[in-house]
Amino acid sequence: MFGTWLALHRRGILGINARNRDYIMPRNPRRHYPLVDNKLSTKHLAIEAGIAVPTLYGVIESEYDLRRLDALLASHPGFVIKPSRGAGGAGVLVIDSCRKALFVKADGRVLSHHEVAYHTANILSGIYSLGGVPDQAMIEYRVRPNPIFDAVSYLGVPDIRLLVYRGMPVLAMVRLPTRQSDGKANLHQGAVGVGVKIATGRTTTGVWQNRAVSEHPDFGLPLAGLEIPNWPQLLELGARCFELTGLGFLGVDIVLDQTLGPLLLELNARPGLGIQIANRTGLRGRLAAIDALGALPETPSARVALTCALFPD
Amino acid sequence: MRRLSAVVIWALIFAGLGLTLMYLKITRLAVPLVPSALATVWDVEARVGFEGRGSAAKIRLALPQSPRGFSFIGEDFVSRGYGLAVGKGDGDLRRAVWTIRHANGGQALYYRLKAYPGRVEGTGQVRIRQPPAPEVPQFTEPLASAVGAVLSHVREQSADAMTFTTLLFAMLNTADDENVKVIRESVTTEAWPDLVIRLLAAEHIPSRVVYGLSLGGDFADRELTPWLEVHTGERWQGFNPDTGEEGYPANFLPWIYGHRDVVEATGVDRIRVTFAAARSPMTRLGIARKVENALDTGLLSLSLTDLPVRTQNVYRVLLMVPLGAFVIVLLRMVVGIPTFGTFMPVLVALAFRETRLMVGIPLFLLVVSTGLGIRSALTHLRLLLVPRLASVLVIVIGVMLAISLLSAALGIEQGLSIALFPMVILTMTIERMSIVWEERGPGASVREFMGSLGVAIAAYFVMTEEHLMYLMFVFPELLLVVLALCLLFGAYTGYRLSEILRFRDLTRP
Incomplete structure (x- = not known):
């Protein structure tokens, strides 16, 4: 046990306690949390800054608003309903298409209008929100993922998680939905995370259920060697989120849309640490390397260039 | 590093204050460290x-x-x-x-x-x-010469007041000396100590x-x-x-x-x-x-025993709650056991205190599993959150009542203690558990529930430890020590034991 402890320490693995106390508390001022905890304000903020996001179709704010739901959905064959304060992908409902009066989920199961309305009402009552406070339901564009990950994702939309420290992307991973995660790209729910080299945008090794893996658990295909398109553009998008939120230790979730390119999905002020397993790399060393630099460049593009130079592998 | 040392300083101040008060009570007031002596x-x-x-x-x-x-x-x-x-x-x-x-x-x-x-x-x-120094008394003859002889004899052999006194007594108790006889016969038994005092005074011994x-x-x-x-x-x-x-x-x-x-x-x-x-x-x-x-003695004399007995008993329990909270700090920060709600296990442990563990655990499991079953039935009714929570609360109390009535009818006294469970906490536990169940599957839900129960049991053992209860009641200043420990663990940035398990694959080269 103690041997493992020392080995982890030597490899610079960041633990939850250290993440919270040494990085989140000093780098993420509490007053900026609402910007990221509420996806609606994140979205408004991003639109203002000119960052691409999935189009917002509408917001249901109250039980009374639910009457508008049918009209709102009628004009969009595919959409996503999500709680604006949800955590960990909870309460996200992805509708692929509309067949007669029924909605078809990503996995092919169908839902009636009633069921969709009930789900929305649950969101409003705060069942998925942090602390159970009443919430709003966001209805937005259903992303058509770039086919590059089609072979290694089970339904759902894979996304790319960047860990951005003081505006510098330090670690990255692709999160691929699995059968177990029910199409959700969240590691806690069973998605597989694949490490991505910051400098090249090429995938390396994976993590699934906290174990190091190198093949997709559902398909048995190798995870390494995939080239993520638009990588520099994607890194810069992540770097810009620092100015957007003022949060120094930030998880940035980005989806690659087939036609629209990288879209900012959501931000996380308490990013998970499984990304270290996916990359087989401890965070401490990289964070310390950045802190050792002193002042960092002002522009996102300069920071991205610096990151790529700093972490070539 | 700077922030860490500030925490350590505060922790030392609080711990020092608490332990000093305790030390003063032990030494100056002889407050015992063990009960019932x-x-x-x-x-x-x-x-x-x-x-x-x-x-x-x-x-x-x-x-x-x-x-x-x-x-x-x-x-x-x-x-x-x-x-x-x-x-x-x-x-x-x-x-x-x-x-x-x-x-x-x-x-x-x-x-x-x-x-x-x-x-x-x-x-x-x-x-x-x-x-x-006493006044040198005047003796009358024939006593004076007898006294003079005895004193000079003793003086020659003695070194200080102590030896002089000892030797004087030794001399006075030897009956064969003529001078001693004169002295002894000069007074009554009651006046004897007085005479000795005068003899010593003649030698300037008070x-x-x-x-x-x-x-x-x-x-x-x-x-x-x-x-x-x-x-x-x-x-x-x-x-x-x-x-x-x-x-x-x-x-x-x-x-x-x-x-x-x-x-x-x-x-x-x-x-x-x-x-x-x-x-x-x-x-x-x-x-x-x-x-x-x-x-x-001012601060030291403030004691819980000054309170009315009923209030004392409340504090006997309340003073144990920080220790239960500290157990949770340890198990969450250092071990990394997941629990439903931060302090839910402490409240359950408080209930166990009243029901005893052997009765408490089965009752707790019974209520939670019944509630969970009914909660899943409510899912089909598609109720909104707050009314649904209220419904679960009503059902929880109903289940508790049923258990009490049933056990009363069967003559099982222990069943009655179910009423001591914090029903709101039970309701929230059931709700959280059913949501985790739906979102992450029964495995995660049961795991988290067992984690909570395990932490509650650990907290129960700490909170019912007789000696700890005694110490907390008699030395409430130990709260400062608990506070100091909480501060220290608030600055603990080491790995959790669960993380050692989680990141174990990263130790391979």
Whole structure:
């Protein structure tokens, strides 16, 4: 046990306690949390800054608003309903298409209008929100993922998680939905995370259920060697989120849309640490390397260039 | 690093404060570290009996003054109809003065003292001052020459006051010496200690008679015993005035020093003081409390035992809650066990305290599983959150009631204690559990539930530990130590044990 402890320490693995106390508390001022905890304000903020996001179709704010739901959905064959304060992908409902009066989920199961309305009402009552406070339901564009990950994702939309420290992307991973995660790209729910080299945008090794893996658990295909398109553009998008939120230790979730390119999905002020397993790399060393630099460049593009130079592998 | 040291400094301040208070209580007030230690306390009673003449009367009783070897933990006076004043009289003598306008017939006044035969520091000991050298007495012939011979003989052999006294007694107790015989026959038995004092005074050695009680067994109707004390230059040393043996009688409680009457009175006849003593057991804590009261040492004397018993019992429980919270800190921060809600396990542990663990766990499981079943049935009704929570709450209380009624009917007394469970906490647990169940599957849900239950059981064992309960109640300043520990763990940035498991694949090269 103690041997493992020392080995982890030597490899610079960041633990939850250290993440919270040494990085989140000093780098993420509490007053900026609402910007990221509420996806609606994140979205408004991003639109203002000119960052691409999935189009917002509408917001249901109250039980009374639910009457508008049918009209709102009628004009969009595919959409996503999500709680604006949800955590960990909870309460996200992805509708692929509309067949007669029924909605078809990503996995092919169908839902009636009633069921969709009930789900929305649950969101409003705060069942998925942090602390159970009443919430709003966001209805937005259903992303058509770039086919590059089609072979290694089970339904759902894979996304790319960047860990951005003081505006510098330090670690990255692709999160691929699995059968177990029910199409959700969240590691806690069973998605597989694949490490991505910051400098090249090429995938390396994976993590699934906290174990190091190198093949997709559902398909048995190798995870390494995939080239993520638009990588520099994607890194810069992540770097810009620092100015957007003022949060120094930030998880940035980005989806690659087939036609629209990288879209900012959501931000996380308490990013998970499984990304270290996916990359087989401890965070401490990289964070310390950045802190050792002193002042960092002002522009996102300069920071991205610096990151790529700093972490070539 | 700077932030860490600030935490450490605060933690040290709090811990230091708490431990210092505790240390002071232990040393100065003799508050014991272990509960239920019983000590013997002496109840000493002085009875002043007299006959009134029908006129104004004034009775003055000399009171003892915290002698060494004893702590006075309480005194009271029984003096019906008499005015009473307690104060310093001439010199250091403490006196009780009873007065009355008309004293008629046989009367009795009482002074009662609780004395603990053990020293408690700070109980106002008599300051030991170097007494002035006594006046050299003048002896008349033929005594003078006998005294002179004996003293010069002893003087030659002795080195200091102590050896002089010892040798003098040895000499006085050898009957064959002519001079000794002259001295011995010159006074009555009662006046003998006085003569010894005069002999010592001739040698400039201060000495005095002390009247006191030897507390052996229970007794009544006893008078004070005279004893001799010689000042050896550093302290007063007791001697048996008759045999010259060094030391004091067992459990000697000095009452009055020197040639003063224990009781003085005007306007009464046939006054007599008698003493009685009885042993009574008392907890050491009780003694410490009494001493505290007698001392009134400010902050230290604040104690939970001053509160009404009912409130005391509440605090007995409440003071254990921080310890339960600390268990949660340990298990979450260092071990990394997931729980439903931060302090839910503490509240469940509090319920277990009342129900006992063996009964509490099955009842807890019963209520939660029943509630969970009904909650999943409610899912199909598609109820909104708050009414649904309220419904689960109603059902939880219903289940609790059913268990109580059933167990009452079956004569199982333990089932009744279900009512002690915090039902709102149970409701929230059921709700959280069912949501985790739906979102992350039964595995995660049961795992988190077992985590909560395990933490609750650990907290239960800590919170019901007898010795810890005693310590927290008697030394509530230990809260500061718990606070210090919480501060320290608030700055703990090491791995959790669960993370060692989680990241184990990263240790491979």
